[in-house]
Amino acid sequence: MTETEWLVCTRTTPMLRFLLGLGPKELRVIDIKTFPACRGSDRKLRLFACECHRRVRALLPDELAEATVETASRYADGRSTLEELQAAETLVRQALDALEGRWRASHGAERISLQPTHDALALSFQIVRPQAPKAAYYASSNAYLAAAGIANPGAGSGDASYHASSAAEERAQADLLRDIFGNPFRAVAFDPGWRAQTAVGLARHMYESRVFGLMPILGDALAEAGCEDADVLAHCRGHAPHVRGCWVIDLLLGKE
Template identity: 35%
Template sequence: MTEAEWLASDNPQAMFQVLGTPSPRRMRLFACACCWRIAPQLTEAGRRAIEAAERFADAGAAQDELRPVLVSFRSMELRSQGANLDTHLAVSDALDVRDGNRSAMWASSWAASASADTPAEWKAQAALVRCIFRRVQPPPLDAAYRTDTVLALAAQMYESRDFGAMPILADALQDAGCDSADVLDHCRDPEGTHARGCWVVDSVLGKE
């Protein structure tokens, strides 16, 4: 897959095939991002399960914390027999997979199957792949660019999951001396989709 094909692709599964050995953390965060896309179909317990999986990905939660949350979520949905039971169980299973690659694939497939517009969902997921992964690993961000303002903006977006300040982050990085077109364009892309694991935000925060 060429860079042009990568940028134009609407097939997240095909894009995964050219990533080599991606970070398990990023793959799990991609799975969480897919699950967040169908969060309106989930109960509050489901949203707590996604949050626990994110903490697990960032090593903020141990496996013995993640499992009870998922078991509780699964049990609650089995008892309720809700209209979206299959979706709830699929999300629980995707988040419970110990292998990040398989978790990402499962979450991607289930989110697409739960969508009323599957092609649009694949397109949105492809944008998430471009947000979280790079086809070619970028060089480390210069430490001089990590000003207090840059760090504060990146940390706030990461914690809140609200990435509306990405253009402001681009301005702050540029003010700090960053002239990378890849970094600045990613932040300013008006059609950009962002989630935890965004490669620019991760670079600022020193996450891998």
């Protein structure tokens, strides 16, 4: 992948394979043991997986899935333990296994009624995979396929409406990847002087609240602190989505 391709890509699979350090003809991601050339931290990859769920959560109402994703989010930030992540994985796997037989045998109205719960559990199971690269990779596809399936009940994967819904969700995820990982081809030379009290306070507030409407004001605060980096200021003042893990906020808060 080139820099130009990264900046305009609307498909998450090639972007994630690039971030994971994989070529186009590697083994299936599920079969890979380690990711020594990975360009993204486990924290950022796990947060991306969680955001894939948050984008479609209204379509997948399930309390266990919600709790599972919240555990994964806390784990990414070091606020829950590996044992808690593994316990969440066990619970959601048991619930998914209990539903699987009925799901596979279902058709028509019954399948449509089961789909939100099944897809919610399947997606949250991906998010708590022990390896963050696999969690990110499979959460992405699970989420955009779930969104397409629920938005187009009874449609097949080859139907135009299904494809349009899937592609739209994947495009939104691609924007999330750029928000979280920035431009991997152009590292920002971060100046500690940008960590003025106002800028850090705004960044911390947005990170903790998950409400990012103050990003343009953060851009102004950074400019007042002496930041002249065009990429940083454009990211703050632009119209791209922002989520927990945003590369500018992470720089200010010292997060990897």
